[in-house]
Amino acid sequence: MNVLKEYQQKLQTPEDAVKIVKNGDWVDYSQTCSFPTALDAALAARHTELRDVKIRNAISMRPVQTVEQDPQGAAFTYNAWHCSGIDRKYIDEGRAYHIPMLFRDCGSYYQKGFAPVNVAMISVTPMDRQGNFNFGLTNCCQQAILEAADRIILEVNSQMPYICGMEADHIHISDVDAVVEGHAEIPTVSSPSATVIDKQIANLIFPYLHDGITLQLGIGGMPNALGTLIAASDLKDIGMHTELMSDGYLTLYKSGKITNRKKELQRRKGVFSICNGSRELYDFLDHNQDIISAPMSYVNNPYTISQFSDFVSINSCIAMDLYGQVCSESAGTRQISGTGGQLDFVTGAYRAEHGMAFLAMASTFTDKKGIKHSRILPKFTQGDIITTPRTQAPYMVTEYGAANLSGLTTWQRAEAIINIAHPDFREDLIKAAEQQKIWRRSNT
The missing domain is CATH 3.40.1080.20 (Acetyl-CoA hydrolase/transferase C-terminal domain)
Known part of the structure; x- marks a missing residue:
């Protein structure tokens, strides 16, 4: 199939794309700059109808709406592999949990079935002429997450830098279930001043x-x-x-x-x-x-x-x-x-x-x-x-x-x-x- 045609067939609004999430699912947001801002907001809007949806992420760089819109954790349970200041605040407030890990082993938790993924949602670069989306700023264990996922939704962001990888740096349109187009700024962090x-x-x-x-x-x-x-x-x-x-x-x-x-x-x-x-x-x-x-x-x-x-x-x-x-x-x-x-x-x-x-x-x-x-x-x-x-x-x-x-x-x-x-x-x-x-x- 022509990749542009396939892209258009899979293109959805964030609100429609997140309808595939069901009660009891594990949803993975990947880590740091791959955070799917539009999808997170759309999923958070379903907090009155969903129950026991578990979310994994790491190093949040902006407020997580599935936590913010569900303060009692009735719909969503948020879990972080590694904590940013935002994640730390959520854990301090009893609104999130930490997942202990060694970074070198993080991908293997997915590969060995210890970290099931029903729906993966990640932010990527726009599609190229061959139908590939580059992972941009986050390689980490991205490929392992996607290979473990039952369903995959990509949030395309034109501001995501394109970065070549040794391996595991892209995904093809044929391997995804839905595509949404997001426009959020890629989050930035200021370098701490030296004391x-x-x-x-x-x-x-x-x-x-x-x-x-x-x-x-x-x-x-x-x-x-x-x-x-x-x-x-x-x-x-x-x-x-x-x-x-x-x-x-x-x-x-x-x-x-x-x-x-x-x-x-x-x-x-x-x-x-x-x-x-x-x-x-x-x-x-x-x-x-x-x-x-x-x-x-x-x-x-x-x-x-x-x-x-x-x-x-x-x-x-x-x-x-x-x-x-x-x-x-x-x-x-x-x-x-x-x-x-x-x-x-x-x-x-x-x-x-x-x-x-x-x-x-x-x-x-x-x-x-x-x-x-x-x-x-x-x-x-x-x-x-x-x-x-x-x-x-x-x-x-x-x-x-x-x-x-x-x-x-x-x-x-x-x-x-x-x-x-x-x-x-x-x-x-x-x-x-x-x-x-x-x-x-x-x-x-």
Whole structure:
């Protein structure tokens, strides 16, 4: 059949397209910038007639109407693989739930039938002459979602950048059940401003970097501060292999620091799996042959990462204890984000011949009452989720220094960790280490 004719036959209004959703269905919105804005609103409008519809998404960048229009959750149960600020608010209010996962395995949950999909709804680029829709800013586990789905609805958005992929970067009109045309702006996020402490931490990590490294940066003020340092430095021929592309990388591309010439894999190509950031970043990526997307099962696979000789992974965390356990996703039992790819990159970087992984945080935080607390704890006791186990704790960095925990005994770890704690809390931490029998008497 002529693809344009087939497109017209499958073209529907959002209101008509979502009529295929039935009570009890699992509906998948994919992740981040693939969010189907028009379809979500149309489905939300059915909240008085539907019951027990379960929705999956990750990293919402705008309010989710199926949550907003159904505050009691009578029709919809919203579930997030990884939390943005919006998702966190919904979970705090008891209006959503978190789905624990490793990013490298997310696609396999669909492939193995652990995450059933009755209806998939995703935002894509307009159709090309061959009848294909590009996935744009989200590769991730998109293909796995669509292959698992009983029914597929595409929301076409002319503002979605076209991004070539290694694999799993498009779907054909013949494989979809319905098409709607949406006109919502692709959501953007502002880069967090770097604090004084972010800059101090970035300055501590910078000496470990050198020409030709392949770099994975997380999101936040500290990675942005490090990106600014690199952009102003003499470093050259940096490579990009990252789960999340953000404006920090745009800064490095614009300064000429990223060339991808020294990478062992996909030489001269930067690789990412999901992206969110500024409109400038999206415009930079559109039809950019220097950059390709790839599934998270490839990007975050420790075996893939291990093949880069000089791989450096830099991410943030929330807290750690004196044993080297790291929490990067919750504050007590309160869900903040998710495991995501942190453990993937910590594992892969360690396996790389000259690889290094850094987990960084400010040594303290101040609560709403103005009381300062240490982010380094004697032990986790409040239900904090352990993201990186002590057996894999890499370089830990605060504004007071960097501590490589690999191979250290419990007493060595305690000493190294206390040395990067805020001075105001070190004596109490030493007393706790003594009580926990991880403080050697000869320590000074």
